Amino acid sequence: MTDALRLVYAGTPEFAVPPLDGVLAGPDALLAVYTQPDRPAGRGRQLQASPVKQRAQAARVEVRQPLNFRDPAERARLAELKPDLLIVVAYGLILPQSVLDIPRFGCWNLHASLLPRWRGAAPIQRAIEAGDTETGICLMQMERGLDTGPVLLQRGVQIRADDTGGSLHDRLADCGAQVLLEGLNRLRSGDALTSQPQPSEGVTYAHKLDKAESRLDFSLPAAQLERRVRAFDPWPISDCELAGERLRVHAAEAAVGRVGATPGSILAANAQGIDIACGEGALRLTRVQREGGRAQSAADYLNARRSPLLA
Template sequence: MSSPSSPLRIVFAGTPVFAAESLRALLQNGHDVVAVYTQPDRPTGRGRKVESGPVKELAIDRQLPVYQPLSLRDPAAQAELAELQPDLMVVAAYGLILPQAVLDIPRLGCINVHGSLLPRWRGAAPIQRAILAGDRETGITIMQMDAGLDTGDMLYKLTCPISGHDTSASLHDRLALLGGDALLHVVDALENGEILTPEPQDSAQATYAAKLVKEEGLVNWSLPAIEVVRAIRAYNPWPVAYTLLQGQAVRLWSARVIEETTTAPAGMIVQADRKGLRVAAGNSTVVAIDTLQLPNGKALGYADVLNARRELLQPGVVLGA
């Protein structure tokens, strides 16, 4: 391995904010990032304007070479990567599969910054799935990549608690910063010639974090209140939990479990006044909706919504399909 006087030639691959924090950590600590790989620019938002991702923006700001291949299965793309002569490839939320031919190019292989405590929550949406499942903690795993889906040997872990108030947005931001810390620990060790002991994953303990789809956001009021609230937290900021009111989608941004019971059917509004907007859920439990968004409106606190559209949200009104 390299000596302290010989910096590793690092190729970084990533696309969103989560990855940008890891790239920023490498750059701020003087590591030699020789090139950045990121997803091709794509149209986003209602205007479908083509925009660069956060990793690309950071790379351009730091005047780093940027590569945006459609696939790394293309032999030409693989040859281009090999010409960079990387010692190490760091991958964080890149979004493209790395075939074995790519994994074999860097002298020290490829390592991945993953947003869970592997082998729990392998896959695309580990942050959201951890909240949905009611996990008390999650974290970052730095993994030596292999050809499987998040199945490689683990090099280092840092844990992160999940509070009862965390949304996917708040947990994502903490994990993104933690990912940079964990990555630096591993890269510094490799650069200093330290020998890391890879820990194989116990696949019998693995769980799969399937990619989110928009349809998941529809609230199932027959679930207990704690599960309804977890879904609202997990789907903030995307796809955003929603329920139906007179056939139209009402987005639910924040909510709490209320320590009381009700005999009302699931989905029925049981209170709508200055003291709260409360909805019956499964097992006679109750959800308090704190922030919601009516069709064509803005996300507002329940009191503001009731002041403006009280006729829509009356006790006895049933939300849902």
């Protein structure tokens, strides 16, 4: 049985907020929160605090924002806290072994996949894009490799046929909070957490999303493009060129195409959507956005056009 734990939390984006909320509501002492330095954001490029920083400040917890941990003085500041555990959730910095060795119980990481599948930066989106039907949360004991540490706890989450990157993100963030609290409760009560080394088979990497990937390539199968549209919502949002106009594609579905149609050609444009021929089948655009405009149904977009898409 262990008394209240001395915790340090490291995270940056919205995904890391629900697990942080769980820690804040628990019995343990949260000594400090580490997060990425403020970054320019929005049209005015004003410096903006991360979601984790905003939540920590609202809870009156000390926030620290080092550029990295190469400076021995920064590592010494962390060591002065005498943490039992450092919890890392989408922090965005690689932690050297000298940092991993500081807490009494080492460092835990919450990762949004069933490891070793989808190690890396964008596991949620890559799982949808690949057509996976299940993903999940792993609570991992951190080591120097990228998401290679042994798994302490895991929980599966089904990927629904209509899931977007945003909807799956939110469910996984809530699941992550539950898994983390289970781990903390077990650590505090003395219930041993057995670490399971990751298998060497089935390793895949979820490479960081790139804005350049957003352009839809209609030579690909429609089913693949439909998954990409869902995966890239709410960022970076897929886009295409249609009748000389760039459109962002917020929602689409695979449809039956016309045999022999040239990929990228418009097959239909009506209240149901805009059908674009693909390498296999057709992609029906159902929600789009013009440059400088707002997202709208394909029907509303067609009604607002000055000229019809089809003669």
